[in-house]
Amino acid sequence: xxxxxxxxxxxxxxxILWSIVTFDLLDLRISDQYLxxxxxxxxxxxxxFGCYSxxxxxxxxxxxxxxxxxAKELQEQIxxxxxxxxxxxxxx
Amino acid sequence: xxxxxxxxxxxxxxxxxxxxxxxxxxxxxxxVWLLVxxxxxxxxxxxxxxxxxxxxxxxxxxxxxxxxxxGSDIIMDTILSASLLLGTAxxxxxxxxxxxxxxxxxxxxxxxxxxxxxxxxxxxxxxxDIVSGTRYSGIGGVYGWDLRRKLISRGANFxxxxxxxxxxxxxxxxxxxxxxxVLQKLIEKCVSKGYVFQMEMIVRAKQLGYSVGEVPISxxxxxxxxxxxxxxxxxxxxxxxxxLFATT
Numbered sequence: 001x002x003x004x005x006x007x008x009x010x011x012x013x014x015x016i017l018w019s020i021v022t023f024d025l026l027d028l029r030i031s032d033q034y035l036x037x038x039x040x041x042x043x044x045x046x047x048x049f050g051c052y053s054x055x056x057x058x059x060x061x062x063x064x065x066x067x068x069x070x071a072k073e074l075q076e077q078i079x080x081x082x083x084x085x086x087x088x089x090x091x092x
Numbered sequence: 093x094x095x096x097x098x099x100x101x102x103x104x105x106x107x108x109x110x111x112x113x114x115x116x117x118x119x120x121x122x123x124v125w126l127l128v129x130x131x132x133x134x135x136x137x138x139x140x141x142x143x144x145x146x147x148x149x150x151x152x153x154x155x156x157x158x159x160x161x162x163g164s165d166i167i168m169d170t171i172l173s174a175s176l177l178l179g180t181a182x183x184x185x186x187x188x189x190x191x192x193x194x195x196x197x198x199x200x201x202x203x204x205x206x207x208x209x210x211x212x213x214x215x216x217x218x219x220x221d222i223v224s225g226t227r228y229s230g231i232g233g234v235y236g237w238d239l240r241r242k243l244i245s246r247g248a249n250f251x252x253x254x255x256x257x258x259x260x261x262x263x264x265x266x267x268x269x270x271x272x273x274v275l276q277k278l279i280e281k282c283v284s285k286g287y288v289f290q291m292e293m294i295v296r297a298k299q300l301g302y303s304v305g306e307v308p309i310s311x312x313x314x315x316x317x318x319x320x321x322x323x324x325x326x327x328x329x330x331x332x333x334x335x336l337f338a339t340t
Contacts, residue, residue, distance in 0.1 A: 003256055004338045053250060060246045065233025067310035074204060074312050081125040088161045090121055090154075 018042060106137040107212070107269075108191035111199040112181040113142060115149045119200050124158050124166065126205040134209040141167045142199075143185040178266075178289050179279045186276065194270045200314050203267040207309050211269040214305045221302035223269040224294060225309035226262035232308030241321060248329060255337050256295055260304050263291040264329075267309055274302055287325065288332025299340050 001009075020026055021038045030038075082092065109127060113120060124140060131138040140162075142155045155168045167188045171181060186194065195211070197203040203225065211223045226232050228249060237245070252263055264287045270278070274297070281300075282292045297304060 002338060002340060003336075007255075053254075057243070057246050057250050060228075060250070061239070061242045064237075064242050064246065065231065065310070067233045067235040067312060070204065070233075070310035071235040071312045074201065077126060078122055078201075081122045085121050085125060085161075090157050090161065092118070092121070 014042075104137075105193060105212075106139070106191035107131075107193045107195055107208070108186075108189035108272075109138060109140045109195045109197065109208075110182055110185040110189070111140060111142050111197065112145065112178065112185070113147060113151050113155075113199045114145045115147045115151060116199045117147070117149050117151045117154045120151055120154050121158060123199050123201055123205070124162065127208075128162060128165070130205045130208055134212070136209070136212060137191070139165050139167060139189070139191060141169060141185045141188050143169045143171060143181045145171055145181065178285070179282060182275070182279055186272070189272065192272050194272050194275050195268070196270070196275075197267045202311050202313055204310065204312065207267070207307060208269075210307045214307050215269055218303065218305060220305035221271050221274045222294070222297055223305045223307060224260060224262060225265050225267035226260070226306045227265060227309060227311045228261040229306065230308035232262070232310065234311045234313065236313035244321065244326065248326075248333075252291070252333060255333065256340070258295050258298055260294055260298070260306060262306070263294050264288075265309075265311070266290045267311075268293075284332050284335070285328070286332075287329050288336075291332065292336060295336055295340050 018038070018041060020028075021030060022035065024030055024035075086092075111120075111123065116123075120142070124142075127138070127140055142158075144151050144155065152168070152170060155166070159166045159168060169184055169188055171184045182194075182196065193212075193215070195208060197205075207225060211225070214220065214223045227234055228246075234242070234245075249261075249263070252258070253261075256263075268290075277300070278293050278297055281296050282289060284292045294304065
């Protein structure tokens with residue numbers, strides 16, 4: 001099963017459950033209290049997921065390592081390499 | 093006895109490093125020097141295969157000169173492919189490869205050979221089919237990226253993780269070690285270009301049930317030359333992501 005199919009399956013399952021509760025398709029006589037919560041649930045979920053995504057990406061951007069030491073080490077090694085290669089007869 | 097084994101690895105594993113180049117006359121001698129340095133220190137058997145895509149800047153002359161200095165550990169291959177398919181370069185290079193492991197990396201010094209011994213250790217640890225360098229976990233990271241670049245990179249990675257759940261943290265990186273037969277099989281199956289090619293390789297690898305280990309790496313963006321990430325790259329990345337989403 002492709003990822004696309006997995007997503008469609010998951011979303012339709014949620015959609016069906018939501019419709020059953022919101023439109024009371026199975027005549028479950030769900031109390032108004034629960035209905036009030038149920039019908040805007042997809043929007044809540046969407047907003048929650050959006051906030052979660054922003055938080056995660058923001059945190060990861062903020063904590064993305066800046067490899068200053070690696071860059072410095074590389075520069076030093078480049079100088080060593082150039083000296084050594086010139087000794088071996090390679091001219092840049 | 094144990095310590096003796098540590099000093100002289102007697103294993104028969106050989107590592108073929110594939111370096112696709114285009115106009116890398118500045119960087120090529122430096123990356124080769126570093127490769128030779130770290131392989132000599134680790135004592136693993138190796139060879140370096142330079143696959144030049146018809147560079148007009150004299151990269152090939154430099155490569156021939158390096159062959160004279162370092163001898164038969166360095167193999168030169170020239171292709172003239174207008175196809176821009178990285179896979180083509182790898183297929184070419186692999187025809188010359190005598191190692192049972194293939195290491196692919198960029199020749200522009202953004203991937204440091206000091207990580208290769210760690211890749212090898214990681215591979216031996218659990219017999220991984222693939223070991224991938226990762227900029228996104230542990231002590232991994234980048235140098236020379238501004239906020240915009242970091243945001244795009246992290247954002248794209250997050251979307252990919254959500255949609256594809258690949259089980260590896262760095263999908264677009266191209267610093268990896270493969271078992272030779274695994275790489276051969278994957279290249280047959282992968283058709284994407286650019287960034288997406290690396291992503292497709294790792295996603296399809298997971299799909300085929302290959303094991304992937306990860307080693308955190310520091311990615312130092314191009315020292316010489318320009319690094320590119322424009323609107324075109326982003327659009328083609330998203331197209332590739334959607335293709336993988338619908339087909340894997």
